[in-house]
Amino acid sequence: MLKKVPMRHVVQVQDFRNEDISRLFELTSAARQGLLKNTLRDANPIVCSLFYEPSTRTRMSFEAAAIRLGCQVIGTENAAQFSSAIKGESLEDSIRVISGYCNAIVLRHFQDNTAERASLVSRVPIINAGCGTGQHPTQAFLDLYTILSKLKSIEGRSFALCGDLKHGRTVRSLAYLLGRYKIKGIHFVAPTGLEVEQDIKDYLTRHGVLYQELSSLDSIIESVDVVYATRVQKERITESVYQHVQYPYEIKRELVLQMKPDALLMHPLPRNKEIAEDVDTLPQAIYFEQAENGLYVRMALLHMLFNH
Numbered sequence: 001m002l003k004k005v006p007m008r009h010v011v012q013v014q015d016f017r018n019e020d021i022s023r024l025f026e027l028t029s030a031a032r033q034g035l036l037k038n039t040l041r042d043a044n045p046i047v048c049s050l051f052y053e054p055s056t057r058t059r060m061s062f063e064a065a066a067i068r069l070g071c072q073v074i075g076t077e078n079a080a081q082f083s084s085a086i087k088g089e090s091l092e093d094s095i096r097v098i099s100g101y102c103n104a105i106v107l108r109h110f111q112d113n114t115a116e117r118a119s120l121v122s123r124v125p126i127i128n129a130g131c132g133t134g135q136h137p138t139q140a141f142l143d144l145y146t147i148l149s150k151l152k153s154i155e156g157r158s159f160a161l162c163g164d165l166k167h168g169r170t171v172r173s174l175a176y177l178l179g180r181y182k183i184k185g186i187h188f189v190a191p192t193g194l195e196v197e198q199d200i201k202d203y204l205t206r207h208g209v210l211y212q213e214l215s216s217l218d219s220i221i222e223s224v225d226v227v228y229a230t231r232v233q234k235e236r237i238t239e240s241v242y243q244h245v246q247y248p249y250e251i252k253r254e255l256v257l258q259m260k261p262d263a264l265l266m267h268p269l270p271r272n273k274e275i276a277e278d279v280d281t282l283p284q285a286i287y288f289e290q291a292e293n294g295l296y297v298r299m300a301l302l303h304m305l306f307n308h
C-alpha cells in the first residue's frame with residue numbers, strides 16, 4: 001500500500017532547508033551506487049510527467065528515475081497540444097483532475113509561476129521541472145551536488161555564471177541556492193540586455209554574498225572555481241533581439257586552459273555556441289557528468305517525497 005504522501009511541493013529551491021539538501025545528497029550518492037533501485041516497488045506510486053515545453057534531460061531523467069525506483073509513469077511530453085490545454089482547459093483544472101490519477105506531478109511549463117499555481121490546487125506534490133523564467137529547482141540541486149562531489153566544499157569558492165541571465169531559470173535557482181552558503185562571490189557575465197535580474201541581486205545582498213557584473217570572463221578565468229555557462233534563451237526573446245545578442249564569451253579550448261586545473265566548467269545543457277566541442281575532453285569540462293547526476297538527484301528526490 002502506498003503511504004499517504006504528505007503535501008510537499010518542490011516549487012523553488014527555498015522550499016528546501018539546508019538539512020533537506022544534505023539528506024537529498026546522501027540519497028543521491030546512494031542512488032549513484034545503485035542502492036535505491038526498486039525501493040518504491042512495493043508502494044508502486046504513479047508519477048505524472050506533465051511537460052508543456054520541450055525537454056530532453058529533465059523529462060527523461062525524471063521518468064528514468066521514477067522507473068528505476070519502481071514507480072509507474074504516465075504523462076505527456078507535449079501537454080500544450082496533447083492535453084486538454086488545446087481545448088482551452090486551464091492549468092488549474094488540468095491539475096485538479098490529473099492529481100486524482102497519480103501520486104506526484106512533475107511539471108514543466110513555458111509560463112512563470114505555473115508550478116506555484118499548480119501547487120495551490122493539486123492534491124499531490126508538484127515538482128517544478130522548470131517553469132518560464134522562474135525557477136528550475138531540481139537542476140540547481142544537481143548542479144550543487146556535482147559541485148560538491150568534485151570540489152568537496154563550497155565555502156570560499158568563486159563562481160562565474162554566464163549567458164542569458166535575464167531569462168535563465170537554471171541560473172536563478174542556482175544563485176538562490178549558492179546564496180545560502182559562505183561562498184567567496186559570484187561574477188555575473190551576460191550579454192547586454194540579458195543581465196541578471198534584480199530579485200537575484202537583492203537576495204544575494206540580503207544574504208551578504210558579494211557579486212559583480214562583468215561583460216567578459218577574461219579578467220577572472222584564472223581564479224574562479226566554477227564557470228557555469230548557459231545558452232541564450234531564444235524562445236523567450238524576439239528573433240531580432242536574438243540576432244543582435246553579442247556573446248560576451250565563447251568558451252574555447254585556450255580559455256579553458258587558463259582555468260585552474262581543478263576548476264569546473266559546467267552547463268545545464270542544451271548548449272548552442274557557448275562552449276566549443278573540443279573543450280569536452282578537458283578535465284574541467286564536466287557537463288555530461290552533471291547531466292547524469294540529474295538522474296540520481298531525481299531518484300533521491302522522488303525517494304524522499306514518497307518516504308517522508
Ligand code: NCD
Nearest residue numbers: 057058130170231268269270
Ligand atoms: C535548461 C532549462 O530547461 O531551463 N535545460 C535543462 O533543464 N537542463 C536550460 C536551457 O534550456 O537552456
